[in-house]
Amino acid sequence: MTSSLRILGIETSCDETAAAVVLRHADGRGEIVSDVVLSQLEEHSAFGGVVPEIAARAHVEALDGLVTEALTRAGVSLQEIDAVAATAGPGLIGGLLVGLMTGKAIAMAAGKPLYAVNHLEGHALTARLTDGLAFPYLMLLVSGGHTQLVLIKGVGDYERWGTTIDDALGEAFDKTAKLLGLPYPGGPAVEKAARSGDPERFDLPRPLVGEARLDFSFSGLKTAVRQAATAIQPLTEQDIADICASFQRAISRTLKDRIGRGLARFRERYPEENKPALVVAGGVAANQVLRATLQELCSAHGFSFIAPPIRLCTDNAAMIAWAGLERMAAGLPDDPMAVAPRSRWPLDAEAAARIGSGKRGAKA
Known part of the structure; x- marks a missing residue:
């Protein structure tokens, strides 16, 4: 890779709505240009846990504004980003639908590639963003x-x-x-x-x-x-x-x-x-x-x-953007219109299910 890459990341897998812009320099170094996270803690605290329907509605209400804020903080327009990355799973299906469909819409409108990211891969690769780990x-x-x-x-x-x-x-x-x-x-x-x-x-x-x-x-x-x-x-x-x-x-x-x-x-x-x-x-x-x-x-x-x-250990969009950048830099294909949200999506997708499986895929 001879030039830098800039990507917009979207994360809505559970009860945080997040958007970020991350830059991957030509030498492989990562830089978080903007990182916006809106917690839904107050909405769910009365129930002692996350309520999926409440989470999905909160994502719908907040996501457009957070994407705008992430781009504004980064000082870039949609035309100046190279791709979009959105969490496609695993997670709560309602939230995943909101984030992935928003990512698809933005990518199509801007004429940019979309990378559907496994949330666990975001966690797996974060240390390469923060510490340059080999x-x-x-x-x-x-x-x-x-x-x-x-x-x-x-x-x-x-x-x-x-x-x-x-x-x-x-x-x-x-x-x-x-x-x-x-x-x-x-x-x-x-x-x-x-x-x-x-x-x-x-x-x-x-x-x-x-x-x-x-x-x-x-x-x-x-x-x-x-x-x-x-x-x-x-x-x-x-x-x-x-x-x-x-x-x-x-x-x-x-x-x-x-x-x-x-x-x-x-x-x-x-x-x-x-x-x-x-x-x-x-x-x-x-x-x-x-x-x-x-x-x-x-x-x-x-x-x-x-x-x-x-x-960056908790749910955030910077790690999703970075995972998309890593895939983009590695030349891995993107096929956004063929991707559907998955509530279950083991990181080692080819491995046999450890705990049963069904129409939604392996639980673990």
């Missing part, structure tokens, strides 16, 4: 909808080593918070309560620890939290803090085993890599206890620990 590397994706350990070999070339067989880690945080009467979103609320808690008070299970496979499971841990809380009702503030601290401790010890085995497997696969990297992405990556666990683990195994800025 392939291959490992990614731990921990969010409300996904918990996966993925080998990132190249653009469009991914190998999933582990996935949750039930609840995602972010979902486990949210459900634990709701059970204990803490506000939504659950991750920050549990982390805050845990700061004054005793992590040794409750001996909670560490699902799948010791197994050779690299999958995750959090449903049993969530059940154990409910049983512990029920046994000591009515709960005091200290009880809640102790349960949260014990919950985080169990998660930390689980990740230490699961990810430790993944790092060892990477070493076996790529013994020539002098300083390999583990990238962590997703909203749960903001949890400082879990970050510290992963940093210590990487140090022990001789890995670099890379966590993009928090605003």
